[in-house]
Amino acid sequence: MIGNRITHRMADGVRVPGTWRHAFLRNFDYHLIDLFIYADGLIDCWELVTLEEFEEKLRSGWVATELPEGAQASAHELARWKFTEPRTWLTPEILVAEIRDTIDQLNQRPDSTDRCLAAVDAFLADRTEEKRAAAREAYFAIPVTQRHYALGDMDNKDRPLQVLVAGPGGVTGHGPDEEVSQESYDWALSYFEERAEWMATAGSRVPADGPATAFAPAIHLYESYPLKPSEDPGTKALRNEFPAAIEVDGVTYPTVTHAYWALSVADPAVREAVAAADSTFGARNLAASADRPEGWEASRTAVMTRLLRAKFTRHPELARALLDTGDATLVYGDSDSAFWGDDRGRGRNWTGRLLELVRSELHAERSG
Numbered sequence: 615m616i617g618n619r620i621t622h623r624m625a626d627g628v629r630v631p632g633t634w635r636h637a638f639l640r641n642f643d644y645h646l647i648d649l650f651i652y653a654d655g656l657i658d659c660w661e662l663v664t665l666e667e668f669e670e671k672l673r674s675g676w677v678a679t680e681l682p683e684g685a686q687a688s689a690h691e692l693a694r695w696k697f698t699e700p701r702t703w704l705t706p707e708i709l710v711a712e713i714r715d716t717i718d719q720l721n722q723r724p725d726s727t728d729r730c731l732a733a734v735d736a737f738l739a740d741r742t743e744e745k746r747a748a749a750r751e752a753y754f755a756i757p758v759t760q761r762h763y764a765l766g767d768m769d770n771k772d773r774p775l776q777v778l779v780a781g782p783g784g785v786t787g788h789g790p791d792e793e794v795s796q797e798s799y800d801w802a803l804s805y806f807e808e809r810a811e812w813m814a815t816a817g818s819r820v821p822a823d824g825p826a827t828a829f830a831p832a833i834h835l836y837e838s839y840p841l842k843p844s845e846d847p848g849t850k851a852l853r854n855e856f857p858a859a860i861e862v863d864g865v866t867y868p869t870v871t872h873a874y875w876a877l878s879v880a881d882p883a884v885r886e887a888v889a890a891a892d893s894t895f896g897a898r899n900l901a902a903s904a905d906r907p908e909g910w911e912a913s914r915t916a917v918m919t920r921l922l923r924a925k926f927t928r929h930p931e932l933a934r935a936l937l938d939t940g941d942a943t944l945v946y947g948d949s950d951s952a953f954w955g956d957d958r959g960r961g962r963n964w965t966g967r968l969l970e971l972v973r974s975e976l977h978a979e980r981s982g
Contacts, residue, residue: 619634620632620633621634623652623959624959625654625943625959625963626943626962626966626970627962630653630654630656631653631720632652632653633650633716633720634648634649634651635648635716636649637677637678637709639659639660639678640676640677641676643686643688644678644681644685644686644688644697645687646687646689647659651716651717652720653717653721654830654831654832654943655717655830655831655832656832656945657713658959661958664831664834668710668713672706672709672710677709679704679705679706679709681697681702683697683699683700684697685697703759704759708757708758711757712757714726715727715760726752726755726756726757727756727760727764729752730749730752730756730764731764733745733751733753734752734753734778734806735810736749737778738803738806746778746781753772753779765809770805774802774805777798777799778799780794781799782794782796782799830941831942832943832945833849833942833943834945834947835852835946835947836947837853837947837948837949838853839855840893841853841856841857842857843857843858847935849935849939851931851932851935852932852936852944854871854874854894854921854965855869855870855871856869856870856932857869858925858928858932860921860924860925861928862920862921867889869894869897870918870921870925872888872891873921874917874918874921875897875898876888876901877921878904878917879901879904879905879907880905880906880907880908881905884900884904888900888904898950915964915968918964918968919968919971919972922969926976933976936973937973937976937977937980939973943970944966944970944973945963946965946966946969
């Protein structure tokens with residue numbers, strides 16, 4: 615549940631909504647932290663990671679769901695203590711399921727509870743055992759920590775759901791030997807009928823164009839050296855240092871990086887040396903101490919846009935790799951520049967932003 619715990623981070627000049635919850639990290643001792651979850655699927659657990667990377671953090675024990683007796687713990691600049699008879703009710707699986715629900719909620723998409731209630735509605739409209747089984751499966755797909763709140767009824771909690779999906783003679787999840795009587799089942803049916811009438815009269819405002827903002831899972835474009843041509847490079851093909859020759863003003867450059875640093879140099883002789891450098895490191899190092907053309911800082915994003923367009927126009931197979939990222943946020947790793955790279959969410963990520971722009975242009979070209 616998000617409630618009033620609303621925050622955000624700025625990425626590429628875009629406000630990405632988020633929320634937070636408490637968690638323990640194990641870094642020698644156990645540390646109580648705020649775990650930040652964002653709508654684009656990134657999670658901040660002392661570093662921004664994707665959901666898949668977060669699952670690995672859980673498997674490794676970096677994010678802890680088990681708290682051993684006697685372990686030392688702290689809350690930064692607040693307190694230190696030692697665990698005595700600790701009890702936890704989260705498992706790695708439950709925590710991941712809750713976070714998936716949170717990401718859906720941040721994007722105003724149906725979460726596991728919404729999907730369960732939709733399956734219940736489908737059963738009530740067509741009361742077959744097949745539809746009941748689908749509703750039951752959807753009910754148990756809700757994280758166990760959230761099932762009590764599925765109906766938003768603090769008096770009955772999830773009791774009507776348990777009875778309905780079990781059916782007469784079935785067993786609820788409440789007790790191992792508790793069978794549903796016909797009387798209990800009739801009560802559950804009556805409960806949902808009254809609930810449907812109330813919801814129909816209450817009404818709800820649904821945006822005509824869908825959620826205001828939705829986010830596909832972000833994709834990290836990590837620095838990777840050395841890069842070599844490959845038949846299936848995947849997202850490595852989107853890196854500027856990936857070997858893909860481009861031509862600009864009659865000059866051929868081995869990579870976008872070579873072209874960028876060459877064009878950043880005012881002296882024609884140094885520019886030629888940069889273009890001919892053996893590596894992208896060499897190109898950067900040659901250009902680093904050279905004089906820049908007048909107005910370079912203000913025009914460099916336009917130059918980079920031109921170079922990226924040249925790369926993906928000349929290499930259709932690389933354009934396909936870019937299009938395969940869908941509408942995901944592209945997080946570009948660049949340890950040398952917080953302007954071009956993401957810098958753990960603090961950078962401007964201009965390379966990622968321009969890649970998304972070129973991707974949009976490729977989509978537009980394909981659709982005519």
